[in-house]
Amino acid sequence: MSHTMKAVRFHGFGGPEVLRYETATRPEPGAGEVLVRVRAVGLNPPDWYLREGYRMLPPEWRPPVRFPAVPGTDISGVVEAVAEDIDRFSVGDEVYSMVRFPSGLAGDSRAYAEYVSVPASELAPKPAGIDHVRAAGAPMSLLTAWQFMIEPGHDEPNPLQPNRHAPVPIEGRKVLVNGAAGGVGHFAVQLAKWRGAHVIAVASGKHETLLRELGADEFIDYTGTAPENVARDVDLVIDTVGGPNAGRFLRTLKRGGALFPIFPLGFSGADEAGKLGVTISTTQVRSSGAQLEEVGRLLDDGTVRVVIDSTYPLSQARLSHERAAKGHIQGKIVLTVE
Known part of the structure; x- marks a missing residue:
């Protein structure tokens, strides 16, 4: 087998024009890892934040990026090889993952490629009821909605606030989703409805x-x-x-309500929230194979749909980033890998 592959x-x-489709060294799975032959790659905002150098972050928060860098985290594909210490996955298994996030913020997730080496703990069986394109569209956006609304699934310190993020009960409650047609939004609408909320x-x-x-x-x-x-x-x-x-949105909430900003930077309403008796909470989405397996059941039976x-094609990643920059995205943008 060749030791090279194509990658972006x-x-x-810079802008989308800096993305190059070129030959790169094919990774090998290390201890605890699985090599996946990628069939599809889902796009997410951190992909262009990385490409732009995280310029929206304070300089001291920007991770050091080593060039050449490969963006991307979300993949669906087929197991090509496994490390000797892996017995949960086998060659030929169809799998999906959000790879090394947030640990790979500096470009170490490397998903815009024909092959990706993935920690087995971040991998889950691809839901059989959907294709690779839809499976690749799910991980980061669906895990974000899940970890904000249902279960964080980890005890890592919250880098964005001193307290652990805690979801709130939503059955029989009124839930408003802003940006409802986007990647995270369209999943948040479906999860809220699944849990018995009245959804705006x-x-x-x-x-x-x-x-x-x-x-x-x-x-x-x-x-x-x-x-x-x-809204009231x-x-x-x-x-x-x-x-x-x-x-x-603070004025839309009843006393005892909660506001979860997915992108919290720049938020300045904490004092007002305290006076109104409203909880503000946020968190950082983290890779989890176990949670992907759990949400995979909802994808498999159609309870949750991935809108594309x-x-x-992977070779046209520049065009996909240009599409993302235009905004008003309905669901997810996905790269296909032949």
């Missing part, structure tokens, strides 16, 4: 039909109506957009 790498920070989806009008199909009970088109002006007595807001504007915005 970049040799300096906020997105642009073109997404209404899809979001109602996914379980939204109410829909707010933010292009015509500011959601914070009309909400128990939980999942703000998948987050950032400095997340505080606007668009697909591109």
